[in-house]
Amino acid sequence: MLMVSEVEWSNTEREIAQKALETAFQRESDMMVNLIREKSGEISCLDDLWKLHDFLSARRHDIDGKYDDSQSMFVFVFARLIKEGWLTIDELDGLDRAKVSKVSLMTRM
Amino acid sequence: MLMVSEVEWSNTEREIAQKALETAFQRESDMMVNLIREKSGEISCLDDLWKLHDFLSARRHDIDGKYDDSQSMFVFVFARLIKEGWLTIDELDGLDRAKVSKVSLMTRM
Numbered sequence: 001m002l003m004v005s006e007v008e009w010s011n012t013e014r015e016i017a018q019k020a021l022e023t024a025f026q027r028e029s030d031m032m033v034n035l036i037r038e039k040s041g042e043i044s045c046l047d048d049l050w051k052l053h054d055f056l057s058a059r060r061h062d063i064d065g066k067y068d069d070s071q072s073m074f075v076f077v078f079a080r081l082i083k084e085g086w087l088t089i090d091e092l093d094g095l096d097r098a099k100v101s102k103v104s105l106m107t108r109m
Numbered sequence: 110m111l112m113v114s115e116v117e118w119s120n121t122e123r124e125i126a127q128k129a130l131e132t133a134f135q136r137e138s139d140m141m142v143n144l145i146r147e148k149s150g151e152i153s154c155l156d157d158l159w160k161l162h163d164f165l166s167a168r169r170h171d172i173d174g175k176y177d178d179s180q181s182m183f184v185f186v187f188a189r190l191i192k193e194g195w196l197t198i199d200e201l202d203g204l205d206r207a208k209v210s211k212v213s214l215m216t217r218m
């Protein structure tokens with residue numbers, strides 16, 4: 001059995017993967033922008049502001065690491081994005097079945 | 110000549126200093142809260158959000174270090190707060206003249 005990282009990705013598959021990644025990123029970005037605009041309306045003192053800062057630090061660290069677009073990471077990244085609700089498995093339609101199965105399996109781990 | 114840090118502060122002077130510090134802190138806090146609420150209305154993408162995060166990181170670092178309430182630092186802290194516009198020299202009324210002169214001199218450095 002080939003390791004996930006050694007599996008070949010066709011050009012079409014890479015395009016599908018890239019598009020799925022962008023879709024998830026856009027969704028999470030939009031949610032974050034709306035959330036922060038909402039949260040900032042509730043800020044009334046410096047302490048609230050530093051709480052917002054802590055929240056942004058954590059989210060930035062998380063998001064910066066998450067959208068890894070190296071081919072060898074696609075399966076892991078998609079499994080995580082699906083688990084977190086930023087992507088659905090059917091948005092990977094067009095990928096080789098074995099890859100989709102692996103993603104699907106990982107989301108249940 | 111005594112070093113600033115060796116100068117005696119009476120109880121009344123310490124109270125005046127503490128109050129001035131709180132006044133300046135409250136002003137800067139209020140400005141920050143309003144500014145961030147304003148800025149957050151202009152956020153439309155994740156990149157804007159990270160710019161806000163960078164701005165908060167810098168301001169937090171700055172504010173955390175600025176409001177030092179150790180007696181030996183009062184003169185330096187007040188000079189800075191006056192220079193930055195968070196306090197006026199007449200809000201130090203009641204302090205010994207020599208201290209006020211030192212603060213005043215430092216604001217012009």
